[in-house]
Amino acid sequence: MEELLNVLEKNSRLNEEQLAVMLDKSTDEIKSQIRELENSNTILGYRTLINWEKTSKESVTALIEVRITPQRDLGFDKVAERIYRFPQVKACYLMSGGFDLTVVVEGKTMKEVALFVSEKLAPIDGVLSTATHFILKKFKESGVVFEKKEDDDREALVL
Amino acid sequence: MNVADMVLPKIKNLPPSGIRKYFDLLSEMKDAISLGVGEPDFVTPWRVREEGIFSLEKGHTHYSPNAGYIALREEISNYLNRKYNFNYNPSDQVLVTVGASEGIDLALRALVGEGDEVIFPEPSFVAYMGCIKVSGAKPVVINLNEREQFKLTAEQLSNALTERTKVVILPFPNNPTGAVLEEKDLREIVNVLKDKDVIIISDEIYSELTYGQKHVSIASFKEVADKTIVINGFSKAFAMTGWRLGYACGHPAIIDAMKKIHQYAIMCAPTTAQYAAIEALKSCDEEVSNMVKEYNRRRRVLVDALNKMGLDCFEPKGAFYVFPSIKKTGLSSDEFCERLLKEYKVLMVPGEAFGACGAGYVRATYANSMENILEALERIKKFINTL
Numbered sequence A: 001m002e003e004l005l006n007v008l009e010k011n012s013r014l015n016e017e018q019l020a021v022m023l024d025k026s027t028d029e030i031k032s033q034i035r036e037l038e039n040s041n042t043i044l045g046y047r048t049l050i051n052w053e054k055t056s057k058e059s060v061t062a063l064i065e066v067r068i069t070p071q072r073d074l075g076f077d078k079v080a081e082r083i084y085r086f087p088q089v090k091a092c093y094l095m096s097g098g099f100d101l102t103v104v105v106e107g108k109t110m111k112e113v114a115l116f117v118s119e120k121l122a123p124i125d126g127v128l129s130t131a132t133h134f135i136l137k138k139f140k141e142s143g144v145v146f147e148k149k150e151d152d153d154r155e156a157l158v159l
Numbered sequence B: 001m002n003v004a005d006m007v008l009p010k011i012k013n014l015p016p017s018g019i020r021k022y023f024d025l026l027s028e029m030k031d032a033i034s035l036g037v038g039e040p041d042f043v044t045p046w047r048v049r050e051e052g053i054f055s056l057e058k059g060h061t062h063y064s065p066n067a068g069y070i071a072l073r074e075e076i077s078n079y080l081n082r083k084y085n086f087n088y089n090p091s092d093q094v095l096v097t098v099g100a101s102e103g104i105d106l107a108l109r110a111l112v113g114e115g116d117e118v119i120f121p122e123p124s125f126v127a128y129m130g131c132i133k134v135s136g137a138k139p140v141v142i143n144l145n146e147r148e149q150f151k152l153t154a155e156q157l158s159n160a161l162t163e164r165t166k167v168v169i170l171p172f173p174n175n176p177t178g179a180v181l182e183e184k185d186l187r188e189i190v191n192v193l194k195d196k197d198v199i200i201i202s203d204e205i206y207s208e209l210t211y212g213q214k215h216v217s218i219a220s221f222k223e224v225a226d227k228t229i230v231i232n233g234f235s236k237a238f239a240m241t242g243w244r245l246g247y248a249c250g251h252p253a254i255i256d257a258m259k260k261i262h263q264y265a266i267m268c269a270p271t272t273a274q275y276a277a278i279e280a281l282k283s284c285d286e287e288v289s290n291m292v293k294e295y296n297r298r299r300r301v302l303v304d305a306l307n308k309m310g311l312d313c314f315e316p317k318g319a320f321y322v323f324p325s326i327k328k329t330g331l332s333s334d335e336f337c338e339r340l341l342k343e344y345k346v347l348m349v350p351g352e353a354f355g356a357c358g359a360g361y362v363r364a365t366y367a368n369s370m371e372n373i374l375e376a377l378e379r380i381k382k383f384i385n386t387l
């Protein structure tokens, strides 16, 4: 299972037949394992990693530190939910340390993100403070380096 | 004076590379996929490179002791103990060399010369034949075959032994076939050699790259432990070919002899590489295991696809090569490889490059990305369909 997930995490476009050969399983086994992983929400989806900077799409990403007052019985979950339900929020993590939530927000411009923070995020009941950090350049994401891969510089023939 | 005549006849007569023409073809070709490379496609793990850089920053730019830094020899000894239960004393049983290549050469130069015979199996790594010839000894080739899964059998070995045999080279896991020797195969070989005055050079450079079973070394049989020189290195397991670092382990008398040649010819192995290698041995188990898993997946893909195309391919259990038979195509290995390269831009190496008995086979390496392997397989399939 773990190896199947490792392989799919790197390349979700491999089909069941290819996966079966790579992992020395039958195609049916692979199919049923994948179904199981999907049903249990272990596999949450299949996506493509895109470097949007290569396109003309305008986009900025900010990392926002949020401090909140936990609520009785609910801890941080309720406030977190009110935050992560906004589609602008791409990721939301509960943190240890000096603040409580990391919220990743994407927008077209810095202004748009700043407005989202001041109009939507900060006024939420229980949010004590926010600190917004804009991402200037992405070097690596999900284990993938954004710069062009270095060419294979090996001699083409070595005995 | 004719300068060319000054070259020793045994050197002049060393055969030129049989695959020259492939270099020439390749040099004028774009987007060819090479399955002809005998080294990992992975880059050395970053933590290892980082140690190398750090050692340079600290100014470790001097010669090391002849035998290599004792800290490295200790790590090698620990590593071999952890992996294969060996007990080599780092102070006099471990020699750090410039790749396994130097280890092979040193062992042969220390042990054999005119009048001695060296037995080794083919198909195999091309350096054995070359180094034996340079040493002046007589190469005695055992032809391995697919029927036996390219294993060296005790019977073949027994038949090749004479009173002049001084060294037997055991190159398993094997380049180019991917064959391995299992414990029971080794047991039979040990029985043949245990009472003979013969030294075994066991080239175990691919020992970490085995699939489905762990590598077993002939040096772990105590009947022959003293007469075995284990050659290994960092090139394949840790993806460190360019660092040029290997090691030889064995009886102190032989290691000492090898060290003398090493000290006069080379002085010491590269210092930066030695610092990096300590880190490799200490903390790269997970990196190595991930590389082995990836090789294994590619190996399965390659073997499966070649067999489905009708290029019969026994299951290689080690190294990163497959060695399919192309006899059914009616082409010679050379024709096959040349046409495959010219017409479909995929490079494989004709089996003859590894010894005459490699005729009818080709070597393909899976030290290439899955993406490239899948693309190469598509091209090979098209080629086969035109035949």
Ligand SMILES: Cc1ncc(COP(=O)(O)O)c(C=O)c1O
Pocket (backbone or CB within 6 Å): A159, B038, B098, B099, B100, B101, B102, B125, B171, B174, B175, B203, B205, B232, B233, B234, B235, B241, B244, B245, B246
């Ligand atoms: C069987 C075998 N032994 C030794 C070597 C040389 O290794 P190193 O880079 O450690 O000199 C190779 C390299 O291809 C090999 O295939």
